[in-house]
Amino acid sequence: MNESSPRIVIVGAGPAGIRAAAVVVEAGFNPLVIDEGQRAGGQIYRRPPDGFTRTPEQLYGSEAAKARALHVLFDRLAEEGRLTHCAGSSLIATHGGRLHVLGESGVQVIFYDRLILATGASDRVAPVPGWQSAGVYSLGAAQIALKAQGVALGRRIVLIGSGPLLTLVGAQLEKAGADVAAVLDTSSWRRQMRGFWGLAARPVVALRGLALRARLGGRYHAGVTLERIEADGTGVTAMRWRDAGGRQRLTSCDMIGMGWHLRAETHLADLVGCDFTYDEQWRQWLPKTDRMGRAGNGVYLAGDGVRLLGADGAEIAGRLAAAACLADLGHPAPAASTDLRKLARLERFAGGLACSFPWPAAMVRALSDDAVVCRCENVNASAIRERAGFGGGEANKVKSLSRAGMGRCQGRYCHLAAVELVAAQAGCAPDAVGRFRGQAPVRPAPIGAFLRNG
Template sequence: MSDAAPPKIVIVGAGPAGIRAATTLVSAGLHPVVIDEGHRAGGQIYRRPPAGFVRTPEQLYGSEAAKARALHALFDRLVEEGRLTHCAASSVVAAHAGRLHLLGGGSVQVIGYDRLILATGASDRVVPVPGWQNAGVYSLGAAQIALKAQAVALGRRIVLMGSGPLLTLVGAQLVKAGADVAAVLDTAPWRRQMRGVLGLAARPVVALRGLTLRARLGGRYHAGVTLERIEADAGGVTAICWRDARGRRRLTPCDMVAMGWHLCAETHLADLVGCTFTYDEQWRQWLPRADQLGRAGNGIYLAGDGARLLGADGAEIAGRLAATACLSDLGRPVPSVDTDLRKLARLERFARGLACAFPWPFEMVRALPDAAIVCRCENVTVGALRENVDFGGAEANRVKSLSRVGMGRCQGRYCQLAAVELVAAKAGCTPSAVGRLRGQAPVRPAPIGAFLRDG
C-alpha cells in the first residue's frame, strides 16, 4: 500500500467551502487540486480586489473582515508552500467519467480525478419584473462584485429590490461607500418576516447584525412592496414603478436597478457527474442529495451553498466535513465530526428561518403579464411560455425545447425557477411535478477555438 500512488483529489471552488476542504486534505498529507473561476481565492462572499487596491478588508467585508483575512492568508500560504495546486481563472465546463474539462488561458485541458469535491457556491435568484431586460438592470451579486472588486457603484442613482439578507447587506455596503441609494424595496411583508423569528433565534448575534444593517438604510427601506415595472428609454433604466405595503403607487427615478431573492444553488456540475436531486419545498428549488457529511456517491462530495444554502459559516463547516468524508472513504484516520454536525444543524435552523421570513414570491411570478420577458438570454415572453405548455405538457425540458427558455448564455440559472412556476401555474400542478432543466455541457460559455487541438 505504501507504494500506491496517492489519490488525485480535485476541489471545484475556492470559496469558504473549498478552502476548508483543501486545508483538511493538506493536513492529512494529501495534495489536492483546487480549481476556481476567480483570479484569487475567496469566493463571492470574501471576493478579493486586484493587487494594490486601497480599500481595507474592514471596508470590504465589515464584521467578517477577520474571517476573510484568515481564509485568504491560509490559502495563500498553502499555495506558496506548494502543498496544493491552484488553477485560478479557470472554469470546469464539462465533466464525464472521472474527467473534467477545464477552460483557462483560452484553451481546454482534460484532467482526471479519483475523488471530486464540488464547492461551486450559488448565484443570485431573481424574479422577472416587466422591464428587467433593459440596460441598467443587474443582480445584487453583480452590484456587490463591482463594489468589492473595483470599488465602483454601477449607477448614479440606485434602487435595490428583492428579499433576503443580501438585499440589506448590499444596500448597506453601497450606502457606506457613498453611493446614492434611492430605495431598497423588499417584497416580504413585515408580518411574514416575523414568522421566521424562531429560526433566526438560532444565531441571535447574526440576526442582530442584520437588523443593525437594516437600520443604516433608514427611510430607504420599504417592506411588503409590490413591484410593477421597470421603466426605461433608449439609454437604459429611468425609474421603477411599485406599490407600498398600503397599496399606494410610487415612482422612483433611477438609472440602475439591482435585484435578488436570496440565492439559487449552483448545481450544473453536480448534475453532470450524476448526482440525484430532491425538490426542496421551502426553498422552492431542486438541490442535490447528499448525506450529512456531503457524500453524494461514486467518489463525489458536495459542500457549501451548491448543496445547502447555509451561508459562509456553513460553507466552511461543510467543506471540512466533505473532506473528512473523503479521507474516511480512503481509509485515512479522521477526527470526530460531532461538533461540526451540531453547528451545521444550528445553521440549518437559521437558514430555514430566513427562507420563512424572506420567501420566494411565487405568487408574483405567476401573476406576470404575458408581455413580460421571462428569459432574458433568448427573449422568451411569459405568454410564449404559457402557450407552449399547451403544446408540450407540463414538463420542464419539453417546454424548454419548444420555447427556448433556458437555452441561452446563463443556461437557465436566472430563468429556470420562474419558468417552472409559470408552467406549474398554467398546468395546475406543483413545481416539483414540472421537474428541472437537465444540466448540459458546456456549463459556462466557452469559445469553440478553445476545444480545437492540433492533430
C-alpha cells in the same frame, strides 16, 4: 503522498473549497483546486486587485477577520506547494472521471479519483416587467463591482427583492457613498416575523442584519408590490411600485439591483450524475447528499451548492466533505460530531430566512404575458404558458419548445420562474413539472479553445 496516491480535485476556492483543501492537505494529500477567480476567496470573500486602497474591514465589514484568515490559509498552502491552484479556470464539462477545464491555454482534461464540488450559489432573481433593460443587475453583480473595483454601477440606485443580501448590499453601497434611493422588499413585516424562532438560532447575526437595515432608514420599504421597471433608449429611468398600503410610487433611478436570496449552483452536480430533490422550503431543486456531503460515485458536495447556509455553513460543510472523502479512502479523518451540531444550528437559522424572505411565487405566476422571462433568448411569459400546453406540463419539454433556459446563462436566471409558470399552467406544484437538466458546457467556451487541444 506518492504519485500513486488517489487524486483529489476540489472545484471552487470559496469558504467551502478552502476548508476542504486544508483538511485534505493535513492528511498528507496534494489536492488540485480549480477556481474561476485569480485569487481564492469566492464570491463572499472576493479579493480586489493588487493596489486596491479599501481595507478588508471596508470590504467585508464584520466578516473581515474570517475573510483574511481564509485568504492567508489558502495562500500559505499554495506557496508551500501543498496544493495545486488552477486559477482563472472553469470546469465546463465532466464525464467518466474526466474533467474538461477551460483556462487561458485552452481546454485540458484532468482525471480524478475523488471530486469535491464547492461551487457555491448565484443570485436568485425573479422576472419583473422591464428587467431586460440596460442598467438592471443582480445584487451579486453590484457587490462584485463594489468589492473588486470600488465602484457603484449607477448614479442613483434602487434595490429590489428580499432577503439578507438585499439590505447588506444596500448598506454597503450607502457606506461607500453611493446614492441609494430605495430598497424595496417584497416580504411584509408580518411575513418576516414568521421566521423569528429560526432566526433566533443565531441572534448576533440577526441583530447585525437589523442594524444594517436601520442604516437605510426610510429608504427601506417592506411588503412592496413591484409593477414595472421603466426605461428608455439609454436604459433604466425609474422603478414603478406600490407600498404596503397600496399607494403607487415611482422612484427615479439609472440602476436597479435585484435578488431574492440565492440559488444553488448545481450544473456540475447534475453532470456528474447526482440525484436531486425539490426543496419546498427554498422552492428549488437541490442535490441529494448525506449529512457529510457524500453524493455517491466518489463525489462530495459542500457549501451553498448543496445547502444554502452562507459562508459559515460553507466552511463547516467543506470540512465535513473532506472528512468523508478521507474516510472513504481509508484514511484517518477529523471527528465530525461538533461540526454536525453547528451545521444543525445553521440549518435552523437558514429555515428562518427562507420563511421570512420567501421566493415571490405569486408575483411570478401573475406575470403579464408580455413580460420577458428568459433574457438570453428573449422568451416572454406568453410563450412559456403556450408551450406548457404542448409540452404536457414537463419542464424540459417546455424548454426545448420555447428555448427558455437555452441561452448564455443556461437557465441560471430564468429556470425557477419558468418552472413556476409551467406549474401554474398545469395546475400543479413546481416539483411535479421537473427541472431543467444541466448541459455541457456549463459556461460559454470558445470553439478555438477546443481546437488548440484537439
